[in-house]
Amino acid sequence: MGSRLGPSEILFTEMQKRMITVVVPYDQLSRTHGAMSKAQPETHQILMIESQNFLSSRTWHAQRLFLLLSAAEHFAIELEAEGFSVHRLQAASVRAGIIEYRQLQPDITLIATQPRSRALQVVFEELGIELDVDDSFLTTREQFSGWAGARKSLTQEHFYRWQRNRLGYLMQGASPIGDVWNLDSENRLPPPKSGYAWPAPLYFQPDDIDRSVLAQITNSEYSLWGSPADGTWATTRAGALQQLQWFLTHSLGAFGPYEDAMPKETWSAHHSMLSPYLNLGLLSPREVCDAAIARFDEGDIPLASIEGFIRQIIGWREYINGVYWLFPENYEQSNSLAADRPLLPLFEDPATTKMACMNSTILDVEKRGWVHHIPRLMLLSNLALLSGVDPQEFLEWMRRVFIDAADWVMVPNVIGMGLHADDGVMMTKPYIAGGAYIKRMGQFCNDCEYKPALRVGDQACPFTTLYWDFLDRNQAAFQGNHRMVQQFAGLRKLNNLEEVRARAKVVLSGLSQGTI
Numbered sequence: 156m157g158s159r160l161g162p163s164e165i166l167f168t169e170m171q172k173r174m175i176t177v178v179v180p181y182d183q184l185s186r187t188h189g190a191m192s193k194a195q196p197e198t199h200q201i202l203m204i205e206s207q208n209f210l211s212s213r214t215w216h217a218q219r220l221f222l223l224l225s226a227a228e229h230f231a232i233e234l235e236a237e238g239f240s241v242h243r244l245q246a247a248s249v250r251a252g253i254i255e256y257r258q259l260q261p262d263i264t265l266i267a268t269q270p271r272s273r274a275l276q277v278v279f280e281e282l283g284i285e286l287d288v289d290d291s292f293l294t295t296r297e298q299f300s301g302w303a304g305a306r307k308s309l310t311q312e313h314f315y316r317w318q319r320n321r322l323g324y325l326m327q328g329a330s331p332i333g334d335v336w337n338l339d340s341e342n343r344l345p346p347p348k349s350g351y352a353w354p355a356p357l358y359f360q361p362d363d364i365d366r367s368v369l370a371q372i373t374n375s376e377y378s379l380w381g382s383p384a385d386g387t388w389a390t391t392r393a394g395a396l397q398q399l400q401w402f403l404t405h406s407l408g409a410f411g412p413y414e415d416a417m418p419k420e421t422w423s424a425h426h427s428m429l430s431p432y433l434n435l436g437l438l439s440p441r442e443v444c445d446a447a448i449a450r451f452d453e454g455d456i457p458l459a460s461i462e463g464f465i466r467q468i469i470g471w472r473e474y475i476n477g478v479y480w481l482f483p484e485n486y487e488q489s490n491s492l493a494a495d496r497p498l499l500p501l502f503e504d505p506a507t508t509k510m511a512c513m514n515s516t517i518l519d520v521e522k523r524g525w526v527h528h529i530p531r532l533m534l535l536s537n538l539a540l541l542s543g544v545d546p547q548e549f550l551e552w553m554r555r556v557f558i559d560a561a562d563w564v565m566v567p568n569v570i571g572m573g574l575h576a577d578d579g580v581m582m583t584k585p586y587i588a589g590g591a592y593i594k595r596m597g598q599f600c601n602d603c604e605y606k607p608a609l610r611v612g613d614q615a616c617p618f619t620t621l622y623w624d625f626l627d628r629n630q631a632a633f634q635g636n637h638r639m640v641q642q643f644a645g646l647r648k649l650n651n652l653e654e655v656r657a658r659a660k661v662v663l664s665g666l667s668q669g670t671i
C-alpha cells in the first residue's frame with residue numbers, strides 16, 4: 156500500500172524532480188537527441204546561454220548571427236510552450252553563464268549532450284557537467300575511432316563503404332544496390348549551355364521572432380559583414396522540414412549529375428541547402444537520409460543522385476566529424492606548407508578583384524553566407540592554397556562568413572581538404588586546379604578579363620599561372636607522392652617556366668594589393 160504525502164513533502168518532491176538542468180548550446184537545438192531526448196518539463200529545466208564574447212569577438216556574417224540567435228529563440232519558445240522552464244542568460248561566456256546559474260541554483264545537477272567543439276568540451280568537463288553521447292550523428296566518436304583503429308590511411312571512401320554496410324543504406328544484402336559503391340564518375344556534368352530549368356529556391360517569410368532578432372542585431376554594436384537576413388534561411392524545425400521536402404521534390408532527381416557544376420543562372424543549383432539545419436540540430440542526418448531513401452523508393456530518382464546525396468551525409472559529413480574528434484587538438488594550427496600570406500583583400504571586398512569567378516563567388520557569400528562545395532573547394536580554398544594564404548587566417552574568414560560554419564566541420568574541411576595544411580594526413584593529394592577546370596565546370600570565364608588557357612602575360616588566368624607556380628614551389632613537399640606524378644610530369648614539360656615564375660610574382664603581389 157502506498158503512503159500519502161503531506162503538502163510540504165509534495166513541494167519537496169516537486170523541487171527534487173526539477174533538480175536537473177539541461178544546458179543547451181545554440182548548435183544543439185534538437186528535442187530528440189542526447190540529453191534533451193530524456194528531458195521532461197516535470198523533471199528538467201533548460202539553460203541556454205548567449206555568450207557575449209562569442210557574439211562580439213569577430214565580424215560575423217549578418218545572416219549567420221541572425222540564424223544562430225533566431226533559431227535558438229524559436230527553440231526556447233517551443234520548449235516553453237511544451238511546459239519547460241527555460242532560463243535564458245546573457246553572459247560574458249558560456250562558462251561565466253554556467254557559474255552564474257550555479258550560484259543561483261547551487262543544488263541543481265547540470266547535464267548536456269557532448270558538445271560540438273573542443274573549446275566547449277573543455278568548459279563542460281572543467282565545470283563537471285554530465286555529458287550524454289551526441290547521438291545526433293550516425294557515428295559516435297567511439298565508433299569512428301574504432302573504425303580508424305590502427306589504419307595507416309583514413310580514406311573517406313573506405314569509411315563510406317563501412318557506413319553503407321553498417322547502416323544498410325542502398326544495400327542489397329552485402330552488396331551495394333546496382334553493384335557499385337560510388338557513382339561519382341557520372342556526377343561531374345558541367346552546367347548545361349542554356350535553356351535548363353533550375354529549381355527556384357524556397358524563401359521563408361519572417362515571423363515576429365525573426366523580426367525582433369533582426370532589429371536586435373541591426374541596433375546592436377556587433378561587427379557585421381554581408382547582407383542582412385532576407386528569408387533565404389529558415390529559423391525553425393518546421394522551416395527546415397519544408398526545405399527538406401523542397402529538396403526531395405525539386406532537386407534530388409538531378410542532384411548527382413550537376414553536383415559539381417557552377418552555373419550562372421542559379422546560386423543553389425540542385426543542392427539541398429540543408430547544412431545549417433543539420434548543423435544546428437534542427438534536422439537529424441538519419442531523418443534526412445530516411446526521407447531521401449523513401450523518395451528514391453518511389454522509383455523516379457536516378458541511382459547516381461541518391462547515392463551521391465547519401466554519400467555526402469553518411470560518408471563525408473560523418474567522416475569530417477569523426478576526424479575532428481580523432482585528430483589532436485593542435486591539428487587546426489597545422490601549416491605544413493609554411494604558407495604565410497595575409498588574407499587576400501578580395502575575400503573581404505569582391506570589388507578588389509577582376510577575376511570574374513572570385514568576384515561572383517564572394518558576392519554570393521556576401522549575399523547569403525553560402526556557396527556549394529565546389530566554389531568552396533575549387534575557388535575559395537584553391538586560390539588560398541595556390542597563393543599561399545596563411546591557413547589559420549583563411550579558416551578564420553570561412554568561420555565568420557559561412558552560414559553553416561561550425562568548428563567540427565570547418566577545421567578538417569579547410570585545414571585538411573581545402574588547404575592541405577596537414578601534410579596530407581586527411582587527403583593524399585592537394586585539391587588544386589588551374590583555369591581549365593573552372594572554365595569547364597563554371598560559367599564565369601566568358602565575362603572575365605583573364606583567359607583560362609593562358610599561364611603567362613597580362614591576360615593569364617591567375618589560377619592557371621599559380622597552379623604551375625605552386626607545383627614548382629612545392630616540389631620538395633610532394634616528392635614521392637605517387638598521386639601527383641602526372642602533375643609533376645606536366646610541370647617538367649613546360650617550356651616557359653621562368654616566365655611562369657615571373658608572372659606568378661606579379662599575380663601574387665597583385666592579389667595581395669587587390670589589383671588582380
Ligand SMILES: Cc1cc2nc3c(=O)[nH]c(=O)nc-3n(C[C@H](O)[C@H](O)[C@H](O)COP(=O)(O)OP(=O)(O)OC[C@H]3O[C@@H](n4cnc5c(N)ncnc54)[C@H](O)[C@@H]3O)c2cc1C
Nearest residue numbers: 426427428429430467471472527528531532559560568573
Ligand atoms: C573548404 C570547405 C569548407 C566547408 N565548410 C563547411 C562548413 O563550415 N559547414 C558545413 O556544413 N559544410 C562545410 N563544407 C561542406 C559542404 O561544402 C557543405 O556542407 C555544403 O556545401 C552545404 O550545402 P548543402 O547543404 O546544399 O549540401 P549538399 O551538396 O546538398 O550536400 C548534402 C549534405 O552533405 C553534407 N556534406 C557534404 N559534404 C560535406 C563535407 N565535406 N563536410 C561536411 N558535410 C558535408 C552537408 O551536411 C550537406 O548539407 C565545406 C566544404 C569545403 C570544401
Ligand code: SF4
Nearest residue numbers: 510512600603607616
Ligand atoms: S579566366 Fe581564370 S580568373 Fe577568370 S573566371 Fe576563368 S578561371 Fe576565373
